[in-house]
Amino acid sequence: LPVVVIAGRPNVGKSTLFNRLVGRRQALVADTPGVTRDRKEGVALVRGRHIRLIDTAGLEEAAPDSLFGRMRASSESAVQEADLILFCIDARAGVTPTDEHFAQWVRRQNRPVLLIANKAEGRQGTAAALEAYRLGLGDPLGLSAEHGDGVTDLMWEIAERLPADKLGPEEEEDEWAPEPELTDEEEVRPTGPLKVAIVGRPNAGKSTLLNTLLGEERMITGPEPGLTRDSIAVTLHDGDDTFEIVDTAGLRKKARIDEALEKMSVSASIEALKMAEVAVLVLDATLGVHEQDLQIARLIEREGRACVLALNKWDAVEDRTATRKAILDRLSISLAQMRGVPVVTFSALTGSAVQKLLPAVREAWTVWNARVPTGALNRWFEEMLERHQPPLVDGRRLKLRYMTQVKSRPPTFVVFGTRAEQMPDDYKRYLVNGLREAFDLPGVPIRLQTRGTK
Ligand code: GDP
Structure with a gap:
C-alpha cells in the first residue's frame, strides 16, 4: 500500500489528524505486520483507496536529545519510505523556527510533500495558514483535524498524489466521509434579491429612471425594516434575477431649497448605500462630471460597494x-476604482437602452463576490514583484512573500511579508490596480491589507 507519513513538530495536531483519517479502522493498527510499539500506524481509506498511514508523534516521546533531533530521529526512517509526507504546522501559532528547521530537512529528503496548516478554523486560521508559503513546501492546505473542516479536500489532495503502481483495489467510500465542500472557483449565486442603490446628484434623473424601470411592474414594497423612514424598496425582475432597489426619493423630494437639496442628496446616498450591494451612479451626461459626482463616487468606494x-x-x-471619453477620463483620473467601471448609457426619459442596466448590475454583483484562487493569485503576485521590486523603506528592501484573498464583498486581500505593514501607498496602488486588471475586477473597491511576518 502507499505509505503516507504525518510529520511536524510536537503539538501541531498530528495525532488528531491521524485519528481523523484512520477513523474506525484504527482497530487495524495492531493487525498490521511490522508495526512497532513506538510507531503509530494504521490503514486509512482515502477516496476508495487504502493507504498505510504513519504518525511520527508516537516516536517523539521515546527519542532523547534536542527537540529537532527527536523529531528527526522519529521521522527519519518513516519519511524515507514515504510515498507522501503530510507536513503539519499549527496555523494558529504561525510558522515557528522549529517548523522552518524541520521543513528544511524534509525538503532535502526529496519525497512528495503536502503542506498542512492545521487548526485553521474560521477566517483568521486561513490567513495564518498562508504564512506557511514561506516554508517552500508548496501551497498549504488549511484544515481543522479536530473539527473536520477541510478534511475532504485533504483526501482529494492525498488521492491525487498516490503512486498508481502501489494502489490496492478500489473500495466503497467510508460512510462518515463528508460531502465535498464548495471550492473557491465556484460562482456565487444570489440567495435573495440583489440590493441596489440608485445614487447621483439632484436632477441626474434618478426618479425618472426608477419610474421607467418600474414600468408595468410597480411593485412598491416598504417601508421595510432596515429602511429609513423616507426610503422605499422597489422590487424588480430581470430574467431569473430579482432586484430590490432602495430608493431615497422621499428624502430628496422633501428638501426645498437648493442648498439643502445638495446636502440631502449626499446623506440620502449614504443611507441608500449602507443597504445596497451594488450602487448605480447616475450622471447627467449633458453636464459632465462635477465635484459632487466624485464625492458620491468616493462614498461608494468608502462603503465598499460595487458600482x-x-x-x-x-x-x-x-x-x-x-x-463618453471625457466623462470616463475625468472619473478614472480622480478615482482608481472607476477605471474600467461598467458603463451603461441610456435615456431614462424615453426608456431607450434602459434594459441594459439590470444585467450590468448583476454582472457587477458577481465581480463584487469574486474569489481569486490562491494559486493563481500568487503566481501573479510573483510576476508583479519581479516587474517592480518592492521599495526600500528606511534603506532596507521590503520582503513580500505571498498573498491571499481573505474575503469578498468587496474583494479583500492580504499581503504577507517581512515589514509588509510598511508598504508605501504607491506600491499598494500598483498592486491594487494590477489586481483589478489581472483578475478582471472592474468597478469594485479592492481592499489591500498587509501583515508583517518574522
Ligand atoms: P432626480 O433628482 O435624480 O430624481 O432627477 P429627476 O428624475 O427628477 O429628473 C430631473 C430632470 O431631468 C427632469 O426634468 C427629467 O425629465 C429630466 N430627465 C431625466 N432623465 C432624462 C433623460 O434621459 N433625458 C432627458 N433629456 N431628460 C431627462
Whole structure:
C-alpha cells in the first residue's frame, strides 16, 4: 500500500489528524505486520483507496536529545519510505523556527510533500495558514483535524498524489466521509434579491429612471425594516434575477431649497448605500462630471460597494464618443476604482437602452463576490514583484512573500511579508490596480491589507 507519513513538530495536531483519517479502522493498527510499539500506524481509506498511514508523534516521546533531533530521529526512517509526507504546522501559532528547521530537512529528503496548516478554523486560521508559503513546501492546505473542516479536500489532495503502481483495489467510500465542500472557483449565486442603490446628484434623473424601470411592474414594497423612514424598496425582475432597489426619493423630494437639496442628496446616498450591494451612479451626461459626482463616487468606494456608472440623458447628448471619453477620463483620473467601471448609457426619459442596466448590475454583483484562487493569485503576485521590486523603506528592501484573498464583498486581500505593514501607498496602488486588471475586477473597491511576518 502507499505509505503516507504525518510529520511536524510536537503539538501541531498530528495525532488528531491521524485519528481523523484512520477513523474506525484504527482497530487495524495492531493487525498490521511490522508495526512497532513506538510507531503509530494504521490503514486509512482515502477516496476508495487504502493507504498505510504513519504518525511520527508516537516516536517523539521515546527519542532523547534536542527537540529537532527527536523529531528527526522519529521521522527519519518513516519519511524515507514515504510515498507522501503530510507536513503539519499549527496555523494558529504561525510558522515557528522549529517548523522552518524541520521543513528544511524534509525538503532535502526529496519525497512528495503536502503542506498542512492545521487548526485553521474560521477566517483568521486561513490567513495564518498562508504564512506557511514561506516554508517552500508548496501551497498549504488549511484544515481543522479536530473539527473536520477541510478534511475532504485533504483526501482529494492525498488521492491525487498516490503512486498508481502501489494502489490496492478500489473500495466503497467510508460512510462518515463528508460531502465535498464548495471550492473557491465556484460562482456565487444570489440567495435573495440583489440590493441596489440608485445614487447621483439632484436632477441626474434618478426618479425618472426608477419610474421607467418600474414600468408595468410597480411593485412598491416598504417601508421595510432596515429602511429609513423616507426610503422605499422597489422590487424588480430581470430574467431569473430579482432586484430590490432602495430608493431615497422621499428624502430628496422633501428638501426645498437648493442648498439643502445638495446636502440631502449626499446623506440620502449614504443611507441608500449602507443597504445596497451594488450602487448605480447616475450622471447627467449633458453636464459632465462635477465635484459632487466624485464625492458620491468616493462614498461608494468608502462603503465598499460595487458600482455601475449610468450615463443618463443620452438622448440629449450630441457628440456621444467625445462625451463618453471625457466623462470616463475625468472619473478614472480622480478615482482608481472607476477605471474600467461598467458603463451603461441610456435615456431614462424615453426608456431607450434602459434594459441594459439590470444585467450590468448583476454582472457587477458577481465581480463584487469574486474569489481569486490562491494559486493563481500568487503566481501573479510573483510576476508583479519581479516587474517592480518592492521599495526600500528606511534603506532596507521590503520582503513580500505571498498573498491571499481573505474575503469578498468587496474583494479583500492580504499581503504577507517581512515589514509588509510598511508598504508605501504607491506600491499598494500598483498592486491594487494590477489586481483589478489581472483578475478582471472592474468597478469594485479592492481592499489591500498587509501583515508583517518574522
Ligand atoms: P432626480 O433628482 O435624480 O430624481 O432627477 P429627476 O428624475 O427628477 O429628473 C430631473 C430632470 O431631468 C427632469 O426634468 C427629467 O425629465 C429630466 N430627465 C431625466 N432623465 C432624462 C433623460 O434621459 N433625458 C432627458 N433629456 N431628460 C431627462
